[in-house]
Amino acid sequence: MKLILTTEVSGLGAPGDIVEVKDGYGRNYLVPRGYAILWTRGGEKQIASIKKARDAREIRDLGTAKEVAGQLGALKVKLTTRAGESGRLFGSITTADIADAVKKAGGPVLDRRRIEIVNAIKSVGSHKVSVKLHPEVSANVDVEVVAG
Missing domain, CATH: 3.10.430.100 (Ribosomal protein L9, C-terminal domain)
Known part of the structure; x- marks a missing residue:
């Protein structure tokens, strides 16, 4: 299952990352809790706004x-x-x-x-x-x- 992370998940990735996870983990844990959304072409556009928000919070260098x-x-x-x-x-x-x-x-x-x-x-x-x-x-x- 291909997902786009919306929050940081320890051991998996940061907001805006596209990850491949097992179906059950994505369907039963990540998506219902709001940690990720299903990957779509339209979802790709949301990645830009998620990464922009992350860059504003993150320490630069x-x-x-x-x-x-x-x-x-x-x-x-x-x-x-x-x-x-x-x-x-x-x-x-x-x-x-x-x-x-x-x-x-x-x-x-x-x-x-x-x-x-x-x-x-x-x-x-x-x-x-x-x-x-x-x-x-x-x-x-x-x-x-x-x-x-």
């Missing part, structure tokens, strides 16, 4: 990505959230929460889809979060979660 990674490495990000007496959070910290906290701390504006949380953040303390800035550059951000 490797040098800029390394510069942003340096900024993120020096940044102290602090998140205040509700927690129980044992230090366990009510809920968990999301990628959107981290993107907002980085912006408030004076860092660059990050796309929440580029932030990768390996282990769910469900307790107070210091946590490491990875941000994929460029295909060749990723940065680690130290996030301090405190009860508030």
Whole structure:
């Protein structure tokens, strides 16, 4: 099955990419969730607008990505959230929460889809979060979660 990706799918591709996947994966997962649309000749025209939007969000080149990674490495990000007496959070910290906290701390504006949380953040303390800035550059951000 030939599809056009509308959002980034880990291990498959970026928005605007034309991919060939198994029928069941495309029909039962990618298309119903809005991650992809069926490939058609008319769909080819939509790729241009999808790629234009992606270019506006994406960090342009490797040098800029390394510069942003340096900024993120020096940044102290602090998140205040509700927690129980044992230090366990009510809920968990999301990628959107981290993107907002980085912006408030004076860092660059990050796309929440580029932030990768390996282990769910469900307790107070210091946590490491990875941000994929460029295909060749990723940065680690130290996030301090405190009860508030």
